[in-house]
Amino acid sequence: MQILKEHAKPYIRDIMFSIIAVIIMAVASLWQPRLLQQVMKAIIADNQNKVVSYGIQLLLLAMIGLIAGVINTIFAAKVSQAIAADIRTNEYEKIQSFSFGNIEQFSAGNLVVRMTNDVNQVQQLVMMILQSLTRIPILFIGAFILALVTLPRLWWIVILMVVLIFLASQVVFKQMGKFFFKIQQLIDKTNTLAKENLQGVRVVKSFNQEKNETNHFTDNSNELTHVNTTVGYLFSTMMPMFMLISYTAIGAAILFVGRDVVKHPNDLVAITSFTSYLMQIFFAIMIGGMMATFASRGFVSLNRIKEILDTVPNLTYNKTAPEVDLSGDVSFRNVSFHYPEDNKTALQNVSFDIKAGEMIGIVGATGSGKTTLAQLIPRLYDPTEGEVVVGGVNLKDVNEKSLRSAVSFVLQKAILFSGTIAANLRQGKKDADDKDFQKAAEIAQAAEFVNQYDDNFNHIVEERSSNFSGGQKQRLSIARGVVGSPKILILDDSTSALDARSEKLVQEALNKELKGTTTIVIAEKISSVIHANRILVMDEGKLVGIGTHDDLLDSSPVYAEIYQTQKAKGAK
Numbered sequence: 001m002q003i004l005k006e007h008a009k010p011y012i013r014d015i016m017f018s019i020i021a022v023i024i025m026a027v028a029s030l031w032q033p034r035l036l037q038q039v040m041k042a043i044i045a046d047n048q049n050k051v052v053s054y055g056i057q058l059l060l061l062a063m064i065g066l067i068a069g070v071i072n073t074i075f076a077a078k079v080s081q082a083i084a085a086d087i088r089t090n091e092y093e094k095i096q097s098f099s100f101g102n103i104e105q106f107s108a109g110n111l112v113v114r115m116t117n118d119v120n121q122v123q124q125l126v127m128m129i130l131q132s133l134t135r136i137p138i139l140f141i142g143a144f145i146l147a148l149v150t151l152p153r154l155w156w157i158v159i160l161m162v163v164l165i166f167l168a169s170q171v172v173f174k175q176m177g178k179f180f181f182k183i184q185q186l187i188d189k190t191n192t193l194a195k196e197n198l199q200g201v202r203v204v205k206s207f208n209q210e211k212n213e214t215n216h217f218t219d220n221s222n223e224l225t226h227v228n229t230t231v232g233y234l235f236s237t238m239m240p241m242f243m244l245i246s247y248t249a250i251g252a253a254i255l256f257v258g259r260d261v262v263k264h265p266n267d268l269v270a271i272t273s274f275t276s277y278l279m280q281i282f283f284a285i286m287i288g289g290m291m292a293t294f295a296s297r298g299f300v301s302l303n304r305i306k307e308i309l310d311t312v313p314n315l316t317y318n319k320t321a322p323e324v325d326l327s328g329d330v331s332f333r334n335v336s337f338h339y340p341e342d343n344k345t346a347l348q349n350v351s352f353d354i355k356a357g358e359m360i361g362i363v364g365a366t367g368s369g370k371t372t373l374a375q376l377i378p379r380l381y382d383p384t385e386g387e388v389v390v391g392g393v394n395l396k397d398v399n400e401k402s403l404r405s406a407v408s409f410v411l412q413k414a415i416l417f418s419g420t421i422a423a424n425l426r427q428g429k430k431d432a433d434d435k436d437f438q439k440a441a442e443i444a445q446a447a448e449f450v451n452q453y454d455d456n457f458n459h460i461v462e463e464r465s466s467n468f469s470g471g472q473k474q475r476l477s478i479a480r481g482v483v484g485s486p487k488i489l490i491l492d493d494s495t496s497a498l499d500a501r502s503e504k505l506v507q508e509a510l511n512k513e514l515k516g517t518t519t520i521v522i523a524e525k526i527s528s529v530i531h532a533n534r535i536l537v538m539d540e541g542k543l544v545g546i547g548t549h550d551d552l553l554d555s556s557p558v559y560a561e562i563y564q565t566q567k568a569k570g571a572k
């Protein structure tokens with residue numbers, strides 16, 4: 001609730017308008033039966049003047065109620081949209097401050113749901129609060145009192161009806177709440193299944209899994225249909241049940257009034273407004289119950305959003321650190337690391353020094369810690385123990401902007417954003433021009449295919465970069481990495497989709513064009529780093545060798561084994 005309060009503050013004026021409008025609307029609908037009663041009296045007394053006068057008042061009241069209703073809806077919609085937009089922006093900003101660790105803790109997909117679906121639920125909750133929270137109690141209490149005032153001797157009918165409807169609604173809405181929760185879960189699951197299936201459509205088709213996938217999806221879909229139908233049944237029995245209670249109350253009222261009409265002739269007029277109040281009480285309990293059921297969903301979403309907003313980023317930068325031009329030196333001093341929420345050590349006591357301008361290879365078996373080691377250099381994670389020093393500055397004291405402009409990390413999986421090639425390359429250098437693009441593309445061996453497009457670097461990158469091959473994506477991603485001429489360039493198995501000739505050309509271009517740059521190349525194949533100044537050999541999170549290819553063949557059994565295996569397979 002605290003989040004709603006905080007986010008509502010800027011819109012307090014609009015909220016007041018909306019609440020005043022809803023109060024006017026509720027009072028108008030409570031007043032209508034009383035006026036109707038006056039009209040009836042005037043008709044019975046054959047007083048034409050009064051009939052016309054009360055008739056006009058009734059009309060005016062209806063119009064006031066209508067206008068107030070429209071004003072309430074306009075302001076409620078405006079406020080709920082604005083609050084939802086603010087919450088979404090705050091969530092987004094918060095997520096931007098998250099470390100890799102924070103994002104993994106929630107998972108990217110879950111964060112997207114919390115920014116979209118959960119915010120929509122909260123928007124509906126706010127809308128409901130502004131439309132019904134004030135209206136329902138006014139209607140209920142007002143109609144209850146007015147019913148008792150209108151026909152005091154039938155007080156017991158009012159009480160009995162309220163108790164019965166209240167008890168029935170308790171049972172029904174409690175059941176309904178459970179089903180709504182289940183429906184939400186099943187909708188989430190259906191969305192995930194459909195998304196996974198469509199994203200992995202190539203795998204599904206190549207492994208001939210269409211039937212299995214369809215069955216899996218159909219099972220889920222059938223369960224959703226079943227729960228939805230059950231809710232439909234509940235609704236279909238609920239309404240007649242409530243109506244039965246209300247109409248029995250109305251029938252009983254008419255019966256008792258009719259029986260004593262001679263003794264109490266005025267009750268004949270009062271019965272019209274009395275029954276209207278009974279219907280208003282019924283309506284208030286119904287809407288109140290529905291609101292409570294839907295609101296519980298909104299509060300669950302609100303809590304999920306709160307979890308994001310309350311998360312403290314587990315990696316922050318020293319705001320007072322001065323912006324400096326970092327050199328390409330890198331040192332690891334007794335660095336150990338394990339991933340958040342994972343006790344297994346991914347790096348164990350790793351120490352080495354790299355001098356600016358060196359080309360360093362990192363090799364080792366799958367899962368030996370190569371990527372983990374590299375990720376600590378641009379400070380995607382902080383080491384659990386030890387220090388990482390870049391350009392002579394401990395990363396705990398580094399200025400964020402200085403580090404970002406010094407280190408460029410080309411990821412194992414090439415990810416491009418939808419837009420243009422130029423927009424993607426500009427992520428590596430904000431003010432890059434066509435000359436920079438061309439140079440970077442030539443280094444990455446991308447110029448060849450980019451220059452074939454009529455619109456060159458303005459060529460469109462479609463969603464999930466589906467209009468590029470794996471190798472083209474890797475080349476563009478390398479181009480993005482080199483366009484800003486970084487001091488340190490990390491290539492994490494980034495040439496795996498390139499043929500041997502292109503890979504060699506990229507390396508030659510890097511040597512020639514980025515002379516002063518420290519290049520760290522993580523490679524599966526030793527042939528990719530055989531000419532590096534030095535190679536780091538990783539094994540189960542430990543640094544077990546460091547030196548040139550020839551040194552390591554003599555000094556590192558792990559390296560020699562990898563080399564011999566790859567040579568035997570003809571990978572060299």
Ligand SMILES: Nc1ncnc2c1ncn2[C@@H]1O[C@H](COP(=O)(O)OP(=O)(O)OP(=O)(O)O)[C@@H](O)[C@H]1O
Nearest residue numbers: 104339342346364365366367368369370371372373
């Ligand atoms: N995000 C993560 N959360 C938890 N554990 C992780 C995470 N990423 C990697 N690991 C674990 O850390 C260890 C080292 O992984 P890393 O990705 O650094 O290996 P790698 O040598 O780069 O492997 P590959 O050559 O297959 O890319 C592995 O045991 C892996 O399971």
